[in-house]
Amino acid sequence: MPQPLEELTAALLAAARRAGAEAADAMAVRGRSVVVDMRGGALEQAERAEATDIGLRVLIGGRQANVSASDTSPETIATLAERAVAMAREAPEDPHAGLADPAQLARSWDLAALELDDPAPEPAPETLMAMAGRAEAAARAVAGVTQVQSASAFHSRRRLHLAATNGFAGGYARSDTGISCVAIAGTGTGMERDHDGDARTFAADLRSPEEIGQRAGARAVERLGARKPPTGAFPVLFDERVAASLIGHLLAAASGSAVARGASWLRGKLGETVLPETLDLREDPHRPRIPGSRPFDAEGLPTAKRLIVERGALKGYTLDLASARKLGMTPTGNAARSVSGTPSPSAWNVALTQGTQSRDDLLQEMGTGLLVTSLIGATINPNTGDYSRGAAGFWVERGEIAYPVNECTIAGHLPEMLRRITPANDARPYLSRVVPSLLVEGLMLAGA
Numbered sequence: 494m495p496q497p498l499e500e501l502t503a504a505l506l507a508a509a510r511r512a513g514a515e516a517a518d519a520m521a522v523r524g525r526s527v528v529v530d531m532r533g534g535a536l537e538q539a540e541r542a543e544a545t546d547i548g549l550r551v552l553i554g555g556r557q558a559n560v561s562a563s564d565t566s567p568e569t570i571a572t573l574a575e576r577a578v579a580m581a582r583e584a585p586e587d588p589h590a591g592l593a594d595p596a597q598l599a600r601s602w603d604l605a606a607l608e609l610d611d612p613a614p615e616p617a618p619e620t621l622m623a624m625a626g627r628a629e630a631a632a633r634a635v636a637g638v639t640q641v642q643s644a645s646a647f648h649s650r651r652r653l654h655l656a657a658t659n660g661f662a663g664g665y666a667r668s669d670t671g672i673s674c675v676a677i678a679g680t681g682t683g684m685e686r687d688h689d690g691d692a693r694t695f696a697a698d699l700r701s702p703e704e705i706g707q708r709a710g711a712r713a714v715e716r717l718g719a720r721k722p723p724t725g726a727f728p729v730l731f732d733e734r735v736a737a738s739l740i741g742h743l744l745a746a747a748s749g750s751a752v753a754r755g756a757s758w759l760r761g762k763l764g765e766t767v768l769p770e771t772l773d774l775r776e777d778p779h780r781p782r783i784p785g786s787r788p789f790d791a792e793g794l795p796t797a798k799r800l801i802v803e804r805g806a807l808k809g810y811t812l813d814l815a816s817a818r819k820l821g822m823t824p825t826g827n828a829a830r831s832v833s834g835t836p837s838p839s840a841w842n843v844a845l846t847q848g849t850q851s852r853d854d855l856l857q858e859m860g861t862g863l864l865v866t867s868l869i870g871a872t873i874n875p876n877t878g879d880y881s882r883g884a885a886g887f888w889v890e891r892g893e894i895a896y897p898v899n900e901c902t903i904a905g906h907l908p909e910m911l912r913r914i915t916p917a918n919d920a921r922p923y924l925s926r927v928v929p930s931l932l933v934e935g936l937m938l939a940g941a
Contacts, residue, residue, distance in 0.1 A: 523546075864894065
């Protein structure tokens with residue numbers, strides 16, 4: 494029997510104290526995963542991984558160090574602690590580093606309500622092969638599809654436990670099952686590729702492999718004959734598939750670590766307008782069966798619902814303990830970390846207020862412009878918000894899709910773009926970032 498994770502974290506903390514640490518926190522993660530790839534109706538690749546990883550952060554005064562390993566023997570734990578303490582003594586002093594006060598810690602939570610772990614048995618490799626095979630067959634059945642680049646299915650389950658010398662201890666398990674398919678249409682230099690996929694906490698919630706494969710194939714065929722769009726200033730409709738990236742840039746700028754470093758165009762902007770006044774951006778880390786849900790953060794603080802943006806105005810930053818201390822604010826319970834790193838701020842599940850119009854309604858409203866379904870690369874100036882990204886999608890004329898486009902660049906100024914967005918009503922409610930298609934007026938396109 495493998496050693497319980499709570500025993501591993503307790504052993505790490507005890508070793509840290511013996512080595513001379515003034516304070517410490519420890520994380521242990523045990524997981525297993527299976528991935529299968531199908532091509533041409535046959536198994537192309539199968540991988541299974543099982544591992545237990547441990548991480549220890551020690552603090553001496555305002556100095557800290559983090560170490561990790563995949564060997565959980567007592568000898569390794571003792572060596573890790575000694576090395577961490579030696580590293581901390583040589584580290585630069587950070588007056589903001591440190592564990593949470595006991596009064597700040599999460600004391601109780603309802604794991605059953607969060608439904609983070611699917612109670613169904615782990616799917617057999619043959620089951621995953623059948624799922625991927627069905628997706629591949631559905632994609633190949635789409636007229637115009639010449640090959641399927643990949644069709645995959647996976648399942649993973651991991652359990653983590655966090656403990657610290659301030660008295661916190663807690664853990665939970667999380668599962669994930671998914672299917673993906675990448676289809677290619679056309680031949681030679683005219684080939685086009687597109688994809689579809691789905692991943693859920695509970696396997697029973699997955700869309701069917703046939704739907705995923707068919708949609709991947711149809712998307713690839715729709716892209717045949719793509720050409721560059723005109724160059725100039727045009728409205729751009731970010732399809733729901735990619736619209737969350739715009740909100741992701743807003744969340745990155747609202748990160749406490751970026752604000753504290755002075756590397757954010759949202760520094761000093763609390764209370765100012767960042768979205769249209771009809772829109773809210775809400776965070777809810779307690780949504781059942783959603784990947785971003787969790788009962789506590791990586792520093793043992795309770796997670797809670799909050800408004801990041803209310804009626805268009807920025808209400809707060811995303812803060813871990815260190816960034817909150819640097820900014821003189823209260824932490825928001827948003828610390829994330831791996832066994833090999835120190836905590837940093839991360840937003841959990843977020844949802845943008847949806848509009849009343851469909852995506853087709855917004856196409857009609859747009860008239861002539863670009864519908865973006867794929868984004869490539871990114872050049873975002875964190876201080877100014879200047880925005881430039883490669884894009885592909887469809888050119889729209891008189892509210893109707895005219896032809897597919899590729900090899901174009903979208904440019905604008907993020908603060909202005911976000912204040913001008915018009916949302917559709919097509920967001921998928923089961924995603925961690927629930928963001929509908931977004932229409933933005935007056936962006937610069939570089940095409941033909």
